[in-house]
Amino acid sequence: MSTGRLHSWDLSTGVDGPGTRFVAFLSGCPLRCLYCQNPDTWHMRDGTATTAAELLDRIGGFAKFLRAAGGGLTVSGGEPLLQPAFTRALFAGARGLGLHTALDTSGALGARADDELLDLTSLVLLDIKAWNPARYRRLTSGYLTPTLDFARRLARRGTPVWLRYVLVPRHNDDPADVEGLAGFAAGLGNVERVDVLPFHRLGAPKYERLGIPFPLHDTPPPTPEQAEQVRAAFRAAGLKTT
Template sequence: MTTATTIGRVHSWDLSTGVDGPGTRFVLFLSGCPLRCLYCANPDTWRMRDGRPATVDEVMARIERYRAFLDTSGGGVTLTGGEPLLQHAFTGAILRRCKELGLHTALDTSGFLGARADAALLADTDLVLLDIKAFDAARYRRLTGAPLAPTLAFASRLQRLGVPVWIRYVLVPGWTDDLTAVDGLGSFLAGLDNVERVDVLPMHKLGAPKYNALGIPFPLRDTPVPDADLTGRVRERFRTHGLRTA
């Protein structure tokens, strides 16, 4: 099978500005994720088999429709999910083709499958949006169902390779708002000279209707969303470590 005809499983695509990388982005959502984050807003992306089959050529044909617009806005293409590294060959092929077009590329990942990102894939990645969902290993496992260590190892590898990183930290009251843990993460990130910013993202419940439609209980249905004061305190804590926040 040639790269052009490599089959992936695609959930959907969208255009966004400011939150998925610089400029206006063509955001490709791939299906399949090994984590089960309690606050996940997209449970409909968990299973790869639920995605629509698509070839690299089909995806690139859609991206090229927006190429001039993406170029003009200083944007590019972001691969997200789900977890795009679950389909690492498909993800790598799309990143390569985007780079051949001169488009800025971003990879949104939890880092849990970072070992699947080979040197070629990362060479075609201009920016990694790395989701570090908690810094305490036990809490991370309870929150995601997976170990933290692979994500931290991937973060360190990206630093060694000099790949620019934006950290994404979802703020969940009672789960990720402990300021001691935030300080621990801030200290770790301050030691990585490739971290350009930390995005503190208040948990939301916009995905709750999807759980209802799928007949799945939403684990954090009764958890309050963080208020502006708590969000501000966590952002300030990251800034005390010399990190830029958003």
């Protein structure tokens, strides 16, 4: 049975997939997003070694409730595709329990998701962090192209996607960039909704505890009006927003 590194788990409703979700947060992430709220998930070594069987046994204790609530399992991070075999084993077990499965990913490691894993995936929560490649690089330390390639692959497969966009003033709020991403997402044909998530600084205490400077400590959250303008751009492209 596959073994992975688990950071933590929680139960949530509405934001990590339909219904009530068992959310497994895996350790390890290749990106260093300036707004990251979970720097404690960056390193694999900080997670707890866990077998898929152990975690599935815990999930099984909630399975009847999750099915009744129209929910299931979401594997998040960190970046779950840093541990694709573990993620695949969890999804296979969850499907055996009759649960919906959601993959919460930046798409940066989308090439690591083989067809078997995606066959077991009911929904992808795809976090496209910026549309302009240079801004994406500054915001994440990664590259945009792998994420867009993964998005196109999901579209070819017909895999449902909920697009996530963390709105960070002065970093990814340029109207032309938002409109560019909206047009791309609308053209995919498999994006069921777009979640515009206003940046916040609630994770700053974690940086302090870890002795890491929080890069956006002086960046204000977007105003409700700014967030609504971005949602309106996605809606103008024909997409549902939250």
